Amino acid sequence: MAANRRLESKEHRLNKLIPLGVDERLSHFVEVIEPRRTLEDLVLSQQNQEILAGLLHEFRHSDTLRRHALTARSKLLFCGPPGCGKTITAEILAKDLGLPLFVARLDGIISSFLGETASNLRKTFDIANTHPCVLFLDEFDALARARSDNSEHNELRRVVNSLLMMIDHFRGRGFLIAASNLEETLDSAVWRRFDEVMLFDLPKDKDIRRLLVLKTRNFKADFPIEKKTMQLRGLSYADIERICMNSIKRSILEGSRTILESEFESAVREERRRQAIRVRVKPRNPRGR
Numbered sequence: 001m002a003a004n005r006r007l008e009s010k011e012h013r014l015n016k017l018i019p020l021g022v023d024e025r026l027s028h029f030v031e032v033i034e035p036r037r038t039l040e041d042l043v044l045s046q047q048n049q050e051i052l053a054g055l056l057h058e059f060r061h062s063d064t065l066r067r068h069a070l071t072a073r074s075k076l077l078f079c080g081p082p083g084c085g086k087t088i089t090a091e092i093l094a095k096d097l098g099l100p101l102f103v104a105r106l107d108g109i110i111s112s113f114l115g116e117t118a119s120n121l122r123k124t125f126d127i128a129n130t131h132p133c134v135l136f137l138d139e140f141d142a143l144a145r146a147r148s149d150n151s152e153h154n155e156l157r158r159v160v161n162s163l164l165m166m167i168d169h170f171r172g173r174g175f176l177i178a179a180s181n182l183e184e185t186l187d188s189a190v191w192r193r194f195d196e197v198m199l200f201d202l203p204k205d206k207d208i209r210r211l212l213v214l215k216t217r218n219f220k221a222d223f224p225i226e227k228k229t230m231q232l233r234g235l236s237y238a239d240i241e242r243i244c245m246n247s248i249k250r251s252i253l254e255g256s257r258t259i260l261e262s263e264f265e266s267a268v269r270e271e272r273r274r275q276a277i278r279v280r281v282k283p284r285n286p287r288g289r
């Protein structure tokens, strides 16, 4: 009963976020997500912090820019390895601007029927052009793969051409964000369509330290957590977050009120085991997931 109420109230909140006029059938193409996390939940490189601050500033002053016949940057390409902040940054950008996050559903958009993928994309862009939102096109490489790719037929060429046109004509009052961790496969003509390209790379030592502090803010460690930084080099933010969460769970189950160093070490070992499996299966799984 209580769970039902929770669900209802969540739906109620989401309905408020879905702008009037977004037809139910369009949920086939976009998933509306209520952004929750804030800038405080994010660890960004100095460079990305500056870019993001600049984008938010421009967006908030877009009327001033418009009076001078200028437009705020709104088309962004997020690149970089898995688990390094592309999706969470899109969510936080939406949260900061009070906009809903529309995540394009590639499974609904990409069709095996001739011409239908481009038409589905057009409908998706129509939503973002008419409703203020952050439109997030994840796994963008699946749509914008290099047109010279011989293994694909002409249909892909047509989809990429239409996609480029849609990006060019995007005039939504929000952001269009495309994300890819296979950026090297993107068609070269794609790059200049974007006002800004941001690289979300693996964390440097100081980012690892900040992430460790952030992720253990509610459940402190009984040892100086920053000293684990060097051990975590080469892992993604998502991997390190998982280590923190697993060590918290393990410590709780050991009856502790703090993170035990022995449990943190076990969680690191567990993560390394996962990584070893990932490396072994990589040749068959180029997306690295």
Ligand SMILES: Nc1ncnc2c1ncn2[C@@H]1O[C@H](COP(=O)(O)OP(=O)(O)OP(=O)(O)O)[C@@H](O)[C@H]1O
Binding pocket: 041, 042, 043, 044, 080, 081, 082, 083, 084, 085, 086, 087, 088, 089, 180, 181, 200, 211, 237, 238, 239, 241
């Ligand atoms: N820079 C970051 N700061 C704080 N937390 C992060 C950061 N990057 C990732 N995380 C954590 O890891 C989770 C997964 O990251 P995210 O979904 O943003 O990765 P991604 O770059 O979109 O990866 P993929 O290419 O696999 O889609 C986030 O939900 C967040 O909890």
Ligand SMILES: [Mg+2]
Binding pocket: 086, 087, 088, 138, 179
């Ligand atoms: Mg992602």
